[in-house]
Every structure is written in C-alpha cells, then in structure tokens.
Amino acid sequence: MTRGLYTAATGMIHQARRLDTVANNIANINTYGYKKDQVVTRSFSDELLLRLNNRQSPSSQPIGTINHGVTVEEVVTSYQQGILQHTGVNTHMALNGPGFFTIITDDGERYTRDGSFMLDSLGYLVTADGWPVAGETGPIYIGTEDFTVDSMGYIFVNDQYVDRLQIVDFEDPQALRKAGHNLFINSDPDNQILDYQGEVMQNYIEGSNVDAVKEMVEMVTATRNYESNAQIIRMIDETLDKTVNEIGRV
Amino acid sequence: MIRALYSSASSMVTQQQNMDIISNNIANTNTTGYKKVRAAFQDLLYSAMEVRRDGQNTNLQVGNASRLAATQRNFEQGALQQTDRPLDFAIDGPGFFAVLHQDGTVRYTRDGSFKISSELVGGQYVNRLVTAQGEYVLDYNGQPIEVDDYGLLPYRLGIVDFPNPEGLAAVGNNQFVETEASGPPMYAGMANVRQGFLEASNVDMAEEVTQMILAQRVYQLSSRMLQAADEMERIANNLRR
Numbered sequence: 036m037t038r039g040l041y042t043a044a045t046g047m048i049h050q051a052r053r054l055d056t057v058a059n060n061i062a063n064i065n066t067y068g069y070k071k072d073q074v075v076t077r078s079f080s081d082e083l084l085l086r087l088n089n090r091q092s093p094s095s096q097p098i099g100t101i102n103h104g105v106t107v108e109e110v111v112t113s114y115q116q117g118i119l120q121h122t123g124v125n126t127h128m129a130l131n132g133p134g135f136f137t138i139i140t141d142d143g144e145r146y147t148r149d150g151s152f153m154l155d156s157l158g159y160l161v162t163a164d165g166w167p168v169a170g171e172t173g174p175i176y177i178g179t180e181d182f183t184v185d186s187m188g189y190i191f192v193n194d195q196y197v198d199r200l201q202i203v204d205f206e207d208p209q210a211l212r213k214a215g216h217n218l219f220i221n222s223d224p225d226n227q228i229l230d231y232q233g234e235v236m237q238n239y240i241e242g243s244n245v246d247a248v249k250e251m252v253e254m255v256t257a258t259r260n261y262e263s264n265a266q267i268i269r270m271i272d273e274t275l276d277k278t279v280n281e282i283g284r285v
Numbered sequence: 286m287i288r289a290l291y292s293s294a295s296s297m298v299t300q301q302q303n304m305d306i307i308s309n310n311i312a313n314t315n316t317t318g319y320k321k322v323r324a325a326f327q328d329l330l331y332s333a334m335e336v337r338r339d340g341q342n343t344n345l346q347v348g349n350a351s352r353l354a355a356t357q358r359n360f361e362q363g364a365l366q367q368t369d370r371p372l373d374f375a376i377d378g379p380g381f382f383a384v385l386h387q388d389g390t391v392r393y394t395r396d397g398s399f400k401i402s403s404e405l406v407g408g409q410y411v412n413r414l415v416t417a418q419g420e421y422v423l424d425y426n427g428q429p430i431e432v433d434d435y436g437l438l439p440y441r442l443g444i445v446d447f448p449n450p451e452g453l454a455a456v457g458n459n460q461f462v463e464t465e466a467s468g469p470p471m472y473a474g475m476a477n478v479r480q481g482f483l484e485a486s487n488v489d490m491a492e493e494v495t496q497m498i499l500a501q502r503v504y505q506l507s508s509r510m511l512q513a514a515d516e517m518e519r520i521a522n523n524l525r526r
Contacts, residue, residue: 047521050517051287051289051517052334052347054287054289054510054513054514054517055287055288055289055292055334055347056347056348057289057510058288058289058290058292058293058296058350058507058510058514059292059328059347059348059349059350061293061296061503061506061507061510062292062293062295062296062299062328062348062350062351062507063296063326063328063348063350063351064503064506065299065300065303065326065351065499065500065503066326066327066328066351067325067326069328069351072346072347072348106335107334107335107345108343109343109344109345110334110344110345110346110347111344112344122323122359123359123361124357124359124361149325149327151325151355151357153357153449153451153452154448154449154451155448155449155452155466155468156448156449156452156465156466156467156468157448157468158448158449158468163325163327163354163355163357164327164354164355178448179446179448179471209344210342212331212344212346213328213331213346213348214330214331215327215328215329215330215331215348216327216328216354217327217328217354222342223342247502247506250506251506251509254509254510254513255513257513258513258516258517261517261520262520265520265521265523265524268524269524269526272524272525
C-alpha cells in the first residue's frame with residue numbers, strides 16, 4: 036500500500052517536468068528557428084513479485100510483475116518545418132527542408148535554423164549575436180554591395196560568385212543538443228553529415244514550429260494528471276489514517 | 286519549485302518588451318524617415334532534468350524560456366511622398382544625410398525636411414540649410430551648406446552610407462549615430478536624392494497589428510501556463526489536508 040504512495044509521487048514529479056518543457060515551448064513560440072521539445076515517458080523497470088512462505092512448495096513462487104512509477108525516458112526535439120515568414124530583409128534566410136546553417140563560435144561549430152543574419156561593421160555575414168556564418172571557405176564576406184543567395188545556398192555579390200553557405204544535415208538529428216541562443220551542438224562525433232537537399236530562401240525567416248493548441252492540450256493533461264496523482268496520494272493517506280487510528284480502537 | 290513558473294514569467298517579460306517595440310513602430314507610422322524595428326528572440330540556456338548514471342547519451346534537457354536577443358532595424362525604403370517643397374529631400378536607395386549636432390558630433394538621418402536659417406557670419410548674412418532642430422546639414426566636405434538667394438544649392442548634399450546600417454544607434458529626432466558595430470561612414474557616390482519629396486515611414490500597419498496580436502496571444506498563453514504551474518503548486522500544497 037505504501038508502495039503506491041511513492042509511485043504516485045513519481046507521477047507528480049514527472050508531470051511537473053512535462054509542464055516545464057511545455058512552458059519552454061510556449062515561451063519560444065515567437066523565437067526564430069525554434070524547434071519544440073517533447074517529453075517521452077517511460078515506466079520504471081518491471082519487477083517480479085514473488086510469493087513467500089508458501090507451504091506447498093519449498094521455494095518462492097512468482098506471481099507477476101509490477102513497476103513503481105514513471106520517469107522521463109528522453110526529450111525528443113521535433114525538427115518539423117516552422118512557418119516561413121517574409122521579412123524583406125536581404126540578409127534574412129530560411130531553410131525549407133531539413134538542415135542547419137553552420138555558425139563559427141569561439142567554442143567551435145554550432146548549428147542553427149535561425150536565419151536572422153546581418154552584416155557586421157567589416158561586411159561579414161553574422162548572426163544576431165555577432166558570430167560569423169560559415170561558408171565553405173570560412174566566414175562569408177559580403178561587403179556593402181547588393182547580394183543574392185540562390186536556393187542552393189550560393190552567394191552572389193553583384194552577380195559575382197563569392198561563397199556557398201555551409202548547410203549541413205545530420206543522419207541523426209536527435210543527437211543534436213540545444214545550446215541556447217538558438218544554436219545546436221552536435222553531441223555525437225560519429226553523427227554522419229549529409230549533403231543538404233533542401234532549399235535556401237532569401238528574405239525569409241523560419242518561425243518556431245510550436246503549435247499553441249497542442250501545447251495547451253499538453254498543459255491541460257499535465258495539470259490534470261498531476262491532480263489525479265495527488266488524489267491517489269490523498270486516498271492512500273486516508274487509508275493509512277484508518278489503519279493507524281481506527282483499527283484496534285475498542 | 287516548478288521551473289515552468291519562472292519560464293512563463295520570463296516569457297511574459299519578453300513579450301512585454303516585444304509589445305513595447307511594436308507600439309513604438311505604430312507610434313511612428315507618420316514619422317518622416319522612420320525605420321521599423323523588429324524584435325528577435327532566442328531560447329535561453331538548457332539544463333539537465335536529471336543526471337543519468339548509465340553513461341548513455343540521452344537528451345534530458347529542459348529549456349529556461351526565451352529572451353530578447355536583438356532589435357533589428359529594417360532599412361527597407363519607405364514610400365516617397367511628393368511635397369513640391371524645394372527644401373524637402375528624400376534619398377531613394379541606401380544612405381543618410383549627415384548633420385552637425387549642437388555638441389559637435391555628426392549625426393545621420395533619413396529625414397530630409399530641411400529649413401533655412403539666416404545667420405550673421407563675418408558681418409554678412411548667410412542662409413544655411415538646417416534640420417527641423419536647427420542642426421547644419423553637411424555637404425561632401427563636412428561643411429555646412431549655404432543656400433544662395435535663389436534658393437539653389439550650390440553644393441552637393443553629403444550622403445553617407447555604412448557597412449552595417451543595422452548597427453547604427455538611434456538617438457531620437459529621427460537621427461542615428463555611428464557605433465563600432467555600424468562601421469565608419471563612407472560617402473556614397475551613387476546616392477539618388479529627390480528634391481521636393483519626403484520619405485515616409487516604412488512601418489506597415491497590417492504587419493504591426495499582426496505582430497501585436499501575436500505578442501498578446503503569447504503573453505496570454507504564458508500567463509495561462511503560469512496559472513497551471515501555480516495550480517500544481519496548490520495541489521502539492523494541499524496533499525495533506
């Protein structure tokens with residue numbers, strides 16, 4: 036009986052974690068290139084229940100399995116395409132299809148879907164934080180002239196080819212970790228980099244792929260689930276109350 | 286405590302800032318030479334929900350809401366409005382007028398509604414081209430422009446451009462100042478100046494209202510989320526009656 040108390044508690048903790056993730060998704064509903072997170076639930080591993088003190092057989096007899104609660108298996112990021120918004124700014128770029136822009140930071144290469152780029156004072160293409168966007172030959176120099184980017188990521192300044200955006204796609208995007216600042220980091224060195232198959236769209240920005248309705252539903256189920264787990268605890272508490280205080284009363 | 290509580294609170298602050306930016310754009314719909322600003326957001330750092338000791342590379346990160354990453358000014362061309370006033374100028378294409386501020390620094394503007402100021406210089410009256418605030422408009426050599434008696438401009442207006450106009454700092458009065466991010470000013474040789482025209486603000490009302498609705502809804506969603514987190518805390522509090 037008291038086992039159930041702890042099982043219900045793991046349920047409550049788990050639902051609170053789910054809500055944390057939902058809250059982060061909603062907070063980033065307006066963030067360029069944000070990809071939503073989803074919590075995958077897993078039950079604790081099954082344990083075998085055994086009957087002891089059985090007079091008929093000398094050894095204990097298995098009854099069946101039981102598990103003692105629920106936990107987070109992993110957080111899965113959905114790389115579903117976000118909405119493409121036209122901004123009319125020629126340094127803004129969006130990726131239509133899977134893939135990531137490569138960004139050169141002080142800590143190494145990072146990847147992003149947020150194409151709200153700009154030019155820095157030296158004429159290089161940089162992110163909103165000022166990190167250079169990688170071309171195939173390093174940072175991309177644009178200067179002050181007009182430039183265009185075609186769907187394959189080739190950059191032309193005054194119709195002269197300059198560089199190509201280094202856009203990468205990973206065999207296992209789930210091995211990427213979010214590093215904040217709309218950046219992703221590759222956590223698995225064996226993750227194969229694939230050729231980019233999608234389309235680059237200049238003057239566009241990719242919005243977040245968070246769906247408000249789905250998140251609200253997640254929120255409702257998480258709170259209600261939390262509530263029912265709390266009810267179970269309360270019920271067990273009441274039963275314990277009866278056991279302790281009423282049984283044995285004369 | 287539940288992290289969701291803080292995430293939603295931080296999200297509400299972010300959207301409030303977004304709303305401030307949008308309302309400033311809307312307020313400047315009729316400002317000559319105004320360039321709209323758009324907020325860009327980023328997700329905050331991620332932390333681990335729990336530490337797995339099995340050594341496997343499992344994703345167990347949870348985010349901590351969003352923040353305002355940058356305000357990006359959009360230097361898209363505003364509509365040219367014909368005024369037929371000879372002292373109104375508009376730049377068709379990139380570039381800025383250079384004006385001399387009272388403190389001796391040079392400021393840059395797209396607002397070309399200039400006036401004439403008559404001043405006594407060396408015993409003679411000269412007519413100088415000034416902005417609405419009385420600052421001298423500069424020519425290609427960085428000198429104030431004198432207008433002759435016929436209202437003609439003997440000098441070329443000093444139109445400058447920057448490597449990164451988005452990096453300019455707005456200082457009010459439709460003016461910008463050079464910063465480290467914008468790079469040094471360069472004289473733009475090919476600037477196309479139209480006399481008798483003014484450049485309207487590039488704020489698009491429909492776009493601003495859409496952004497406003499969006500910001501408001503996200504704010505609302507976040508406040509709901511805050512309520513939900515609070516509700517959870519209440520339930521946990523009332524576990525033992």
